[in-house]
Amino acid sequence: MSIAYLNGEYLPLEEARISPMDRGFLFGDGIYEVIPYYNGKSVGLMPHITRMINGLAEIEIKNSHTADEWKTLLDNLIAKNSDQGDNLGVYVHISRGTDVKRYHAYPEGVEPTIFCFTFGIKDPEPTDRTKVHQYSMISTEDLRWQRCHIKSTALLGNVIHFQEGYSSGHDEALLYNAKGELTEGSSCNAFIVKDGVIITPIQDNQILPGITRRIIIDSLKADGSLTVEERTITMDEVRNADELWITSSSKEIAPVTQLDGKPVGNGEVGEIWEKAFKIYTASKYDF
16 A cells, blocks of 8 residues: 655545645645665755745745755655555645635745655666667757746646657657757756767756766766766757757666667667766765
């Protein structure tokens, strides 16, 4: 039986109830996080919590817990679901709360709705580049809102772009802005490799400040054997890249070998991906 957390109470997931007047339901007015745990060990838990707290502050939702209290809450939820599998993700959803009417302005005197549940996640991919799953993507113009740095529960723009890729037989959609510059994927961040250099778009309002993205950058810089740059990337550079990766808490570092029906580089998983993924795998629990 899966155990959820709702507003201070741990309870069976099927017993969790949220009002239809909740602003998360009516407006998508909230923040969320997804945090992976492998064999009970979290990856980037405190950075996830910090991003969540920052997001709540940015959209002016009350934060009712300290970072350490959030950690305890989520670790407890994982422990209560230990019979659900060795590898679990935690979904954390915080809305502005329930009002008595539907009205755009922030209501006064309401408490946020805090809802968390766990779900099974797959084992990490092998670090052998001949055995890893290879992703296929389409590219499309990024038509989402201009505050993509906020991990908002209002994901319709992402859902539409993801469906563009999915319905055409691909794994994901890779997005670019009106200037023809790479932003990110519909549910992930993105990296390219050219001439041995790993490059990812700069962090701004056009992309999510991905935790996996940050762990990759920091672990590679700490290792020092590979060069990493954060800068603007044109789609011409993407199409001429030697390697293309997408990254997220669930995908970790996923190699993309097909873009718009054409091979990325030589159409095979690259050596730089393998080196980077081994470095990331060795250090991911340190964050």
